Amino acid sequence: MLDPVILFFVLGISAGLLRSELRLPAAVYELVTIVLLLAIGLKGGVELAKQPLGQLLPQMVGVVVLGFFLALIAFPILRKLGRLQRADAASIAAHYGSVSVGTYAVAVAYLGSRQVSFEEHMPLLLVLMEVPAILVGIILARGVTRSTNWGSVMHEVFLGKGIVLLLGGLLIGWAAGPEGVTPLEPLFVDLFKGVLALFLLEMGLITAAQLTGLRRYGLFLVGFGVAMPLFSAVVGTATAYVLGLSLGGTVILATLAASASYIAVPAAMRISVPEANPTLSLAAALGITFPFNVLLGIPIYHAMATLVHG
Amino acid sequence: MNAHKRKLLTIVTEAALEGTLVREIDRLGAHGYTITDARGKGEHGVRNAGWEASANIRVEVVCDAETAVALATHLREHYSENYAMILYLSDVEVLRPEKF
Numbered sequence: 001m002l003d004p005v006i007l008f009f010v011l012g013i014s015a016g017l018l019r020s021e022l023r024l025p026a027a028v029y030e031l032v033t034i035v036l037l038l039a040i041g042l043k044g045g046v047e048l049a050k051q052p053l054g055q056l057l058p059q060m061v062g063v064v065v066l067g068f069f070l071a072l073i074a075f076p077i078l079r080k081l082g083r084l085q086r087a088d089a090a091s092i093a094a095h096y097g098s099v100s101v102g103t104y105a106v107a108v109a110y111l112g113s114r115q116v117s118f119e120e121h122m123p124l125l126l127v128l129m130e131v132p133a134i135l136v137g138i139i140l141a142r143g144v145t146r147s148t149n150w151g152s153v154m155h156e157v158f159l160g161k162g163i164v165l166l167l168g169g170l171l172i173g174w175a176a177g178p179e180g181v182t183p184l185e186p187l188f189v190d191l192f193k194g195v196l197a198l199f200l201l202e203m204g205l206i207t208a209a210q211l212t213g214l215r216r217y218g219l220f221l222v223g224f225g226v227a228m229p230l231f232s233a234v235v236g237t238a239t240a241y242v243l244g245l246s247l248g249g250t251v252i253l254a255t256l257a258a259s260a261s262y263i264a265v266p267a268a269m270r271i272s273v274p275e276a277n278p279t280l281s282l283a284a285a286l287g288i289t290f291p292f293n294v295l296l297g298i299p300i301y302h303a304m305a306t307l308v309h310g
Numbered sequence: 311m312n313a314h315k316r317k318l319l320t321i322v323t324e325a326a327l328e329g330t331l332v333r334e335i336d337r338l339g340a341h342g343y344t345i346t347d348a349r350g351k352g353e354h355g356v357r358n359a360g361w362e363a364s365a366n367i368r369v370e371v372v373c374d375a376e377t378a379v380a381l382a383t384h385l386r387e388h389y390s391e392n393y394a395m396i397l398y399l400s401d402v403e404v405l406r407p408e409k410f
Contacts, residue, residue: 266363270326274392
């Protein structure tokens with residue numbers, strides 16, 4: 001049975017494709033995103049308060065390497081098979097090496113409704129996986145020697161909304177601890193699914209808008225948008241196995257690896273690699289990969305993890 | 311009442327460029343600017359402001375003709391190729407010339 005939050009996504013896509021007048025005010029979408037990011041950060045932070053950070057070091061290093069690796073694999077595929085221009089290939093590679101918080105939230109809801117537990121410090125790994133691919137993308141597009149303004153690039157990467165809110169949430173949760181966060185739970189925990197439903201409704205509308213852009217760029221992007229997350233999920237599952245994650249943790253890490261960013265990376269690429277066409281990367285990341293992961297991918301990654309852990 | 315002639319430079323572009331644009335405007339000597347959220351359609355398709363990546367802004371700068379032309383030329387050379395951007399100049403009359 002499909003989780004009802006997924007049905008909100010389907011409603012959004014349908015309404016968008018049928019050209020309904022429905023639209024969420026931009027400020028509402030922004031608020032919903034902020035609540036989701038903070039909720040995810042807080043939850044991870046509370047968990048971090050319970051265990052020494054040193055123990056998590058292998059996992060932290062592991063996911064950073066994973067982030068670099070996925071972007072570096074995606075680039076030559078896009079360049080050679082897709083015959084894309086250097087800047088476009090670099091930008092799309094950055095999207096696919098980085099992670100999507102929305103997809104993560106759907107995976108959390110998916111595991112929650114099946115009572116599969118997972119390592120609660122995953123939001124820390126999520127934050128760490130956001131960054132490496134962005135750096136790879138910028139370097140692949142511009143090279144290191146040319147006059148890149150690294151100050152403004154770093155500002156864009158580390159002070160973007162996604163990182164600030166996730167990291168901020170993590171730190172607040174960590175500082176406040178489980179009891180300290182209890183009064184905040186009505187908003188950030190109890191309402192999580194409702195907020196996620198609203199978020200997915202808007203994501204459906206945005207996805208539908210990207211699909212029209214996709215028609216112009218053809219089959220390669222569609223194929224890449226499905227094949228790349230499947231490949232990344234296999235790599236993510238293997239990484240989770242090596243790091244000794246639980247069944248739930250494996251599903252989450254595979255989902256993170258498979259997901260493509262659409263908050264942090266598009267903003268950073270728009271400023272740092274302006275010659276890359278944002279329509280291409282968003283059509284692939286949002287038009288294909290996000291719906292694929294949400295509707296089919298997560299159950300597939302669950303089956304993959306069950307296979308490995310069985 | 312004395313009116314003084316100035317130029318109004320209007321820039322409609324992607325919201326992603328706001329921070330960069332504001333720095334350029336300050337650097338090139340304009341005394342101020344006004345930014346409003348905008349949406350519309352152009353060469354880059356419909357920009358409906360549904361979320362960050364499709365949001366537009368309209369930036370208005372009132373300044374002397376020389377600054378306006380310098381700013382417009384600089385923005386056209388550096389940004390209009392890679393970003394959705396239109397620029398136009400119009401004549402306006404201001405009442406307090408020392409502000410511009």
